[in-house]
Amino acid sequence: MIGKEIHVTLGRREILHGLDFAAQDGRITAIVGPNGSGKSTLLKAMTGEIAATGQMELNGRDIARMQPWELASVRAVQSQSTTVAFPFTVLEVVRLGHSAGPWASEPGIPEAALARLGLEGYAQRFYHELSGGEQQRTQLARVLAQVWHPVQDDTPSWVFLDEPVSSLDIGHQFVVMDLLADYAARGGGVITVMHDLNLTAIYADHVVLMKDGQVLARGTPAQVLTDATLSQAYDHPLRVNRPAPSGVPYLLPQACRGAG
Amino acid sequence: MSIAEGLAPGRVRPVDRVQTARRLTVVLALLLVVVSVISLSSGATGTALWPVIRALATGQELSALDRIVLVDIRLPRLILGVLVGAALAVSGALMQGLFRNPLADPGIVGVSAGAGLGAILAIVLGGLLPLALQEALGSYIISIAAFVGGWVSTVLLYRVATHGGRTSVATMLLAGIALAALVGAFSGVLVYMADDAQLRDLTFWGMGSLAGATWTKVLAAAPIILLALAVAPSLGRGLNGLALGEATAMHLGISVQRVKRLAILVVAAATGAAVAVSGGIGFIGIVVPHLLRLATGPDHRALLPNAALLGATLLVGADMISRSIVAPAELPIGIVTAVIGAPVFLAILLRRRTTLGL
Numbered sequence: 074m075i076g077k078e079i080h081v082t083l084g085r086r087e088i089l090h091g092l093d094f095a096a097q098d099g100r101i102t103a104i105v106g107p108n109g110s111g112k113s114t115l116l117k118a119m120t121g122e123i124a125a126t127g128q129m130e131l132n133g134r135d136i137a138r139m140q141p142w143e144l145a146s147v148r149a150v151q152s153q154s155t156t157v158a159f160p161f162t163v164l165e166v167v168r169l170g171h172s173a174g175p176w177a178s179e180p181g182i183p184e185a186a187l188a189r190l191g192l193e194g195y196a197q198r199f200y201h202e203l204s205g206g207e208q209q210r211t212q213l214a215r216v217l218a219q220v221w222h223p224v225q226d227d228t229p230s231w232v233f234l235d236e237p238v239s240s241l242d243i244g245h246q247f248v249v250m251d252l253l254a255d256y257a258a259r260g261g262g263v264i265t266v267m268h269d270l271n272l273t274a275i276y277a278d279h280v281v282l283m284k285d286g287q288v289l290a291r292g293t294p295a296q297v298l299t300d301a302t303l304s305q306a307y308d309h310p311l312r313v314n315r316p317a318p319s320g321v322p323y324l325l326p327q328a329c330r331g332a333g
Numbered sequence: 334m335s336i337a338e339g340l341a342p343g344r345v346r347p348v349d350r351v352q353t354a355r356r357l358t359v360v361l362a363l364l365l366v367v368v369s370v371i372s373l374s375s376g377a378t379g380t381a382l383w384p385v386i387r388a389l390a391t392g393q394e395l396s397a398l399d400r401i402v403l404v405d406i407r408l409p410r411l412i413l414g415v416l417v418g419a420a421l422a423v424s425g426a427l428m429q430g431l432f433r434n435p436l437a438d439p440g441i442v443g444v445s446a447g448a449g450l451g452a453i454l455a456i457v458l459g460g461l462l463p464l465a466l467q468e469a470l471g472s473y474i475i476s477i478a479a480f481v482g483g484w485v486s487t488v489l490l491y492r493v494a495t496h497g498g499r500t501s502v503a504t505m506l507l508a509g510i511a512l513a514a515l516v517g518a519f520s521g522v523l524v525y526m527a528d529d530a531q532l533r534d535l536t537f538w539g540m541g542s543l544a545g546a547t548w549t550k551v552l553a554a555a556p557i558i559l560l561a562l563a564v565a566p567s568l569g570r571g572l573n574g575l576a577l578g579e580a581t582a583m584h585l586g587i588s589v590q591r592v593k594r595l596a597i598l599v600v601a602a603a604t605g606a607a608v609a610v611s612g613g614i615g616f617i618g619i620v621v622p623h624l625l626r627l628a629t630g631p632d633h634r635a636l637l638p639n640a641a642l643l644g645a646t647l648l649v650g651a652d653m654i655s656r657s658i659v660a661p662a663e664l665p666i667g668i669v670t671a672v673i674g675a676p677v678f679l680a681i682l683l684r685r686r687t688t689l690g691l
Contacts, residue, residue, distance in 0.1 A: 082563070113652045145586025151586075157629035158433035158576045173585035215577075305439055311560070 074102075074119070074231065074262060079127040081111075081118050081286075088114045089125070089286045096279065098132075098229030098262035103273045105266075106283035107307050108300045112266045112279055113235055115152065115283065118149045120233050132228050148231040149219035150286070153239075155208045156198050163187065163211050164196035170215035175225055184223045189252055191245065199303040205240040213249060214239055223261025231262040239268060250276045274298055274322045282306055298322045354635030357628065361642035368649050369415070371398040371414040375653060409648050410546035413554065414652045415460075415645040417543070417611045420558045420603035422644020423565050425618020426636050428487075430572030431596045432494070432505060433679055435623060439604040442509030444487050448601070448608040451482025456534050472553040480557065480605030487514055487597045513644040520540050543611055543652050548634045561603035562641055568596050569634035576631065614667050616674020617644050623677060647673075 076094035080087065083213060089111050096102035104112045118125035121136065122146075126251075129136045132147060149170065157166060164240040176182055187193060190210040195203070200211060213234075220230035232253070238246040246269070254276055257263045267273045273294060280297040282290040284306045290297045303311040311329050313322045337371055356421035375385070385399055393405055395403075421439070428444070430435040439445045459467065462474075470477065490512060494505035499591060573591030574582035582589050607614070621644045651669040 116582075120580075120584065122583070140586075141583055141588055142586035145584060150581070152578070152579050152580050154580070156578065159435070159626065161631055162350070163631065165630065166577070169585060171576065172570075173574070173587075192559065276385070306535040 074132075074264060075128075075130045076119055077128040079115070079118055079125055079129070081114055081123060081125045081168075082326055083114075083123070086255060087286070091127070092283075092286070092288050094119070094288075095205065096262060096264050098231070099257055099260050100278035101257050101263040101265065101276055102279045102281065103265055103267040103277035104281045104283060105268075105270060105273055106289070108285040110306075111286040113200065113217055114286075115275065116233060116264070116266050117152075118233050120148075120152075122152070139273060144208050145173045145219065147220070147225070147228065148233065149216040150233045151172065151212050151216045151235060151237055153235045155205070160199050160201060162196065163192060163200055163203070163214075166211055167199050167214045167218050171218035171221075174219035174221065176218075176221045178222070183214070183218050186218040186221070189217065190289050192215045206242065206245060209237070209240045210245065212250070213252075217252075217256075220261070223256050223259040231264065234263070234265040235267050236266050238272065246272060263301055270298060270303070271323050294322060295320070298324075334446070350630035351632050351635050354625075354632065357625075358635070358639055358642065361646065365415070365642055365649070366645045368646050368653075369411055372411050372414070372416065372649050372653050373403065376402065376407060376656065378463040404430055405548075406546075409548050409551050410543050410652070411649060412551050413546040413610060414543050414649040416551070416554055416558045417614065418605045418617060418648025419562055420554075420644075421606040421614060421617040422621035422640040423562060423637055424600045424603045424607075426622040426633070426640040427568065427572070427596050427600050428567060428618070429622055430575060430620040430633055431491070431593060431600070432574060434505065435626070436619070436678070438616070439483070439487075439600060440609035440613060440616040440618060441678070442490055442505055443512030443516065444483050444490065444600065444604050445484025445608050445615075446513040447489075448479040448483035449613060450481070450516045450519055451478035451605065452543075452591075452609050453520050453523050453535060454478055454482070457531050459525045464506040470682070472549050476553050476606045476609040478601050479609035483605040484598065484601030486516070487601050489598065491593075526684050540661075542614075542655075542667070543648075544663055546610075550610045554606045557602050557606040559604070561599045562598050563605075564595065565637045565641075566634065568592055568599070569632070569637055572596070572633040601654055612667070614648070614670055616670045616678065617648060619681070620674045620677045621647060622669075623681060627633070638679060 074094075074096040076106050077088050078106070079094065080091050081089040092115070094115065102176065104115060106112050114123065116302045119129060131139075131144075136144070151282045162230060164183060164187070167186055171177060184196065187196060192207070192210055192214060195211070200208065203211065211268045216232055216234070220232060223230055237253070238249050241249060250272055253263045253265065257278070277294055281288055281290065282297050282302065289306050290302045298313055300311060300313050303313065309329075311324060313324055314328060315322055338483070361461055385395060385403060388395060425438045428442070429435050429441060431437070452475050455475045459474050467474070490505065493502060493508040524532070527535060528530040571587045571589075573584045574587040575589070575592065577585070579589050621640050623641050624637060625643060629635060629639070646668070648666070651673070652666055655666040655669045
């Protein structure tokens with residue numbers, strides 16, 4: 074996935090100022106940054122939800138020239154909005170994703186997707202009666218069911234996610250992140266807006282740190298998640314720690330309070 | 334063995350509500366046939382169907398009275414009831430899918446009123462059209478004008494009530510009220526301008542009834558309604574996607590703009606043609622999709638054909654009630670559908686009040 078010179082203007086305000094973006098298949102690419110930095114806007118620009126100028130390619134093809142059904146066969150998207158009009162069941166919602174993708178004729182995928190997200194017993198429940206976290210997992214199951222196999226005819230499939238773990242408890246956060254890591258490890262592409270820097274540090278292969286509609290830093294978590302860069306991005310003195318065995322950077326709010 | 338069964342041994346296989354809905358289609362079709370036969374064989378003159386069928390089977394001539402009652406009165410009325418009922422129910426289901434809201438109905442949000450204005454315009458000012466055009470359009474002129482009126486008001490309503498892919502229920506209902514008031518004012522002016530003959534046409538038309546059914550009316554409405562009904566099922570997948578929001582629908586590979594435009598056109602055509610021949614018959618579009626969603630779920634691929642069948646059955650049934658309850662006089666059918674439909678509307682409103690934020 075490549076984006077070049079992406080500009081987005083909402084009303085009279087330019088939100089994204091000509092930024093470049095690149096994400097590789099087989100990796101989790103995380104977009105992080107403070108509130109209002111343009112994370113979600115960047116994701117929406119790449120998925121075509123909002124008008125943007127610039128060049129965008131997916132698997133070497135110009136997105137602007139692809140039909141909705143062509144895109145739906147290589148890419149599934151989970152946006153932050155999770156409302157569903159009308160009383161659909163959980164299984165019916167997941168089937169809507171499944172039937173839109175290239176594996177629509179392969180049976181059992183919706184049920185398997187629910188199982189991967191710990192929703193086996195939820196198939197017949199009404200979606201609108203679920204908790205926020207359960208709805209979020211159902212939506213992820215829908216996304217997964219649409220592009221179930223990470224590689225299709227040697228071409229990677231992609232999932233684009235806007236804060237997929239924002240409503241989840243810590244156990245399910247790990248379930249979802251493990252699932253995304255597995256999807257990437259098997260050759261799929263994962264692009265996700267993340268709020269939680271610690272989960273980003275653990276799971277992301279590539280991090281894009283945004284501030285004020287521009288990319289402030291990009292690279293591996295170790296390269297991007299540093300005291301100086303994060304403090305600049307979030308306008309607050311932040312201190313990153315590294316546990317000895319893994320070296321994965323982590324932040325403790327306790328250690329950051331009153332730092333600097 | 335499917336993956337689900339492998340993972341959850343002993344669990345009951347999930348019920349597929351779409352399969353159930355497809356079986357319901359057969360039941361509804363049979364029900365429509367039964368109700369139609371009863372409707373054909375009942376009426377003020379007491380002409381029964383069986384003697385007529387027996388007479389036909391044994392090669393006897395029909396009496397003149399029987400022929401007039403059956404062929405010229407009851408049959409066009411039955412066909413018109415089937416067409417209008419199906420058109421109104423499918424329009425309701427389509428609008429609800431389009432607005433993502435179970436309270437959207439052509440009658441309630443002013444689309445029927447817009448179609449009505451078109452029809453009134455055609456009745457009062459149709460005479461001003463060039464004679465050649467009048468002859469070419471013939472009996473279709475009211476249907477076409479009602480279609481245009483319904484289309485303009487649907488587009489207007491959608492523009493006002495929907496912003497960034499979200500429909501505000503309050504805005505939708507209030508805009509519907511405003512639209513209906515505006516249309517009422519225009520209609521009032523036209524009624525004021527109308528001459529005596531036109532006034533009589535307007536009065537009969539405005540009663541909202543199947544009583545004036547003739548073969549001419551059937552022929553005027555049938556092509557438009559049948560075309561709309563034929564197109565409607567193709568919108569099922571698109572409307573299912575729209576239930577998840579416009580952005581998600583797009584990511585499911587649906588051409589959202591195409592689905593929305595086509596749905597508005599089909600609603601306008603079906604509602605317009607129905608209003609043109611039967612005036613304003615309300616609540617069918619609310620009641621029918623609501624009952625079907627309760628029975629077999631909201632999947633539009635099954636909902637749309639089933640709505641056509643149940644709508645037709647319900648309107649033919651309501652027509653029988655309107656003919657028989659104060660026989661030999663007739664109750665306007667709009668009264669019957671309102672008595673059935675208004676409580677259902679209130680029930681939906683009460684149940685969903687919290688989620689609708691009203």
